[in-house]
Amino acid sequence: MTAYQLSIFAENKPGRxxxxxxxxAKEKINIRATTIATSDTFGVINLIxxxxxRAQLALSKAGMTVNLREVLAVLIEDKPGGLDKLTQMLAKxxxxxxxxxxxxxxGHKKAVFVVDVDQMERAQKxxxxxxxxxxxTEALSAIEPFHYMKY
Amino acid sequence: MYWDREAETMDRGKLESIxxxxxxxxxxxxxxxxxxxxxxxxxGIEPEQVNSVDxxxxxxxxxxxxxxxxxPYGFLAVMKDExxxxxxxxxxxxxxxxxxxxxSDIAGWTDVLARSIYMAGMRKDDxxxxxxxxxxxxxxxxxxxxxxxxxALVIPAGAGxxxxxxxxxxxxxxxxxxxxxxxxxxxxxxxxxxxxxPKKDTKLKMAFIGAEPHSEKMRxxxxxxxxxxxxxxYGLSEMNGPGVSFECPAQSGMHIWEDHYxxxxxxxxxxxPVPDGEEGELVLxxxxxxxxxxxxxxxxxxxxxxPGQCECGRTHRRIDRIKGRTDDMMILKGVNIFxxxxxxxxxxxxxxxxxxxxxxxxxGNEDSMVVKVEVQKExxxxxxxxxxxxxxxxxxxxxxxxxxxxxxSLIEPGGLPSTEGKAVRVxxxxxx
Numbered sequence: 001m002t003a004y005q006l007s008i009f010a011e012n013k014p015g016r017x018x019x020x021x022x023x024x025a026k027e028k029i030n031i032r033a034t035t036i037a038t039s040d041t042f043g044v045i046n047l048i049x050x051x052x053x054r055a056q057l058a059l060s061k062a063g064m065t066v067n068l069r070e071v072l073a074v075l076i077e078d079k080p081g082g083l084d085k086l087t088q089m090l091a092k093x094x095x096x097x098x099x100x101x102x103x104x105x106x107g108h109k110k111a112v113f114v115v116d117v118d119q120m121e122r123a124q125k126x127x128x129x130x131x132x133x134x135x136x137t138e139a140l141s142a143i144e145p146f147h148y149m150k151y
Numbered sequence: 152m153y154w155d156r157e158a159e160t161m162d163r164g165k166l167e168s169i170x171x172x173x174x175x176x177x178x179x180x181x182x183x184x185x186x187x188x189x190x191x192x193x194x195g196i197e198p199e200q201v202n203s204v205d206x207x208x209x210x211x212x213x214x215x216x217x218x219x220x221x222x223p224y225g226f227l228a229v230m231k232d233e234x235x236x237x238x239x240x241x242x243x244x245x246x247x248x249x250x251x252x253x254x255s256d257i258a259g260w261t262d263v264l265a266r267s268i269y270m271a272g273m274r275k276d277d278x279x280x281x282x283x284x285x286x287x288x289x290x291x292x293x294x295x296x297x298x299x300x301x302x303a304l305v306i307p308a309g310a311g312x313x314x315x316x317x318x319x320x321x322x323x324x325x326x327x328x329x330x331x332x333x334x335x336x337x338x339x340x341x342x343x344x345x346x347x348x349p350k351k352d353t354k355l356k357m358a359f360i361g362a363e364p365h366s367e368k369m370r371x372x373x374x375x376x377x378x379x380x381x382x383x384x385y386g387l388s389e390m391n392g393p394g395v396s397f398e399c400p401a402q403s404g405m406h407i408w409e410d411h412y413x414x415x416x417x418x419x420x421x422x423x424p425v426p427d428g429e430e431g432e433l434v435l436x437x438x439x440x441x442x443x444x445x446x447x448x449x450x451x452x453x454x455x456x457x458p459g460q461c462e463c464g465r466t467h468r469r470i471d472r473i474k475g476r477t478d479d480m481m482i483l484k485g486v487n488i489f490x491x492x493x494x495x496x497x498x499x500x501x502x503x504x505x506x507x508x509x510x511x512x513x514x515g516n517e518d519s520m521v522v523k524v525e526v527q528k529e530x531x532x533x534x535x536x537x538x539x540x541x542x543x544x545x546x547x548x549x550x551x552x553x554x555x556x557x558x559x560s561l562i563e564p565g566g567l568p569s570t571e572g573k574a575v576r577v578x579x580x581x582x583x
Contacts (some may be wrong), residue, residue: 007533009526009563022493039542041560044535048227065526065564067533098534 001136003073004052007067008045012038026052027058030139035101050141067148073140075133080110089130095123154269159465169410173223173438175201180446182271184228186221191304192286212447218248220427227251227445234442240388250388253442263411264297264394271382273327275302280325284310286427289392313341324354331518332365332484336516350378362485364473388437389448396470404457404469411439419477432477451477460523466481483518488553490576496552502530506567513581
């Protein structure tokens with residue numbers, strides 16, 4: 001299964017992230033994960049949300065430059081070596097990771113690792129054959145991320 | 152105190168009669184070029200009938216566009232084998248112009264520039280360090296020949312390499328430099344880094360500054376930093392280069408050599424002459440050139456004739472410091488750059504949007520160019536590396552075209568203020 005990542009081109013200046021989150025809040029779109037990559041005067045905001053298509057539409061309508069791309073959201077064990085198992089496998093197959101980030105799920109048992117790789121289909125097959133579960137948008141929306149406030 | 156007393160101090164009546172004679176001869180020569188030959192036939196201009204300088208007004212203006220459109224030989228008025236050198240305007244691909252010189256042209260140019268630097272005070276016992284680039288640019292070779300003619304020891308240092316420049320100055324006891332004003336300011340900071348005091352540790356006494364518009368304040372700064380006199384000059388490749396107009400020790404305006412050029416100042420809108428003292432566009436006609444005469448050339452430079460006679464006794468009129476341009480040409484580090492040229496280059500690069508803005512900055516003492524470019528919406532594929540590569544490509548493409556390395560920022564599509572009517576492409580923050 002593939003998931004979608006929203007990428008927004010933004011100048012590196014105050015208020016740009018707030019403009020993005022403002023629109024998503026108004027549209028009642030839930031953000032599951034976010035990373036920002038910056039290069040001097042500009043950057044890219046990456047988001048995993050519960051309704052990527054609707055989010056893209058809303059952001060585009062507001063004049064933002066948005067790209068929707070397929071990524072793999074891989075379910076991994078939340079324990080030492082959990083991520084290593086996945087990355088070693090990709091390394092052995094010479095698959096390059098362009099961007100990656102993760103978040104821990106409730107109960108410390110599982111985590112989701114989002115990878116943006118150069119050989120999407122091959123990587124996906126390989127990961128699934130290797131015993132990992134990949135999540136699509138729906139599955140990502142259903143899972144509850146770990147919440148520090150909830151003891 | 153005069154290089155050529157007779158030429159420099161002749162009364163206005165005599166000067167004008169020389170102008171008429173030389174103008175007639177210039178028109179006769181110009182007629183041999185394909186461009187002016189046709190123009191004269193079409194407009195019914197007969198050089199033989201010219202008996203006053205005022206009659207020049209019957210000749211249509213020549214513009215940079217005309218020179219470009221008839222690249223390369225359309226203005227050449229002699230057989231090619233008479234030509235001994237060419238110069239071309241600085242690094243402006245697609246907008247270059249070429250000027251051809253015969254042996255007598257080079258001699259004439261050298262003499263009038265020698266007259267200029269001698270006027271400012273350079274002598275045979277001086278050591279002259281020429282810190283301008285040699286090559287197609289006229290500032291290097293032009294001054295080189297003139298300084299040799301005066302008899303000074305010439306150090307053909309060329310542009311750049313600040314540490315070596317300072318070393319040369321100290322080792323050979325340079326007394327006179329020829330330098331771009333912004334570079335003079337920059338070089339002073341290098342002096343500081345090397346803990347060398349130009350006032351105490353060098354024998355400098357004079358600088359010729361030019362090739363770049365600058366303010367009186369900037370000149371004062373240079374004079375103060377180095378403890379020297381700095382003389383302003385004006386010239387352009389189309390009119391040979393340096394030596395068109397130069398300051399005398401009075402430093403109140405630049406004498407424009409009217410035995411070599413016919414000087415007009417016009418209203419750039421109505422194209423009619425403005426009286427002395429009033430600002431307008433400088434229009435020049437060569438009087439001594441045989442290889443490539445250029446008639447009523449619109450320089451696009453804004454200045455005024457300073458009324459009254461100069462205390463130095465020279466009868467050639469003076470023009471004021473250049474106030475600006477009637478077109479959008481930018482001059483950065485001595486290089487002429489047109490916004491259109493940058494636009495053309497940008498639009499060839501995939502991923503570049505339609506809007507951009509050029510910002511000229513003076514950081515510390517150095518000029519720099521920032522180009523803000525909107526990215527095409529469809530181009531964005533969500534990854535930073537792609538944007539970073541685009542940015543690098545823009546820097547590289549512009550650098551190879553304008554010979555200056557700009558700072559490039561990528562802007563979101565629609566991120567630059569959209570313009571109604573004429574787009575504001577250049578923001579010059581270098582004003583003091």
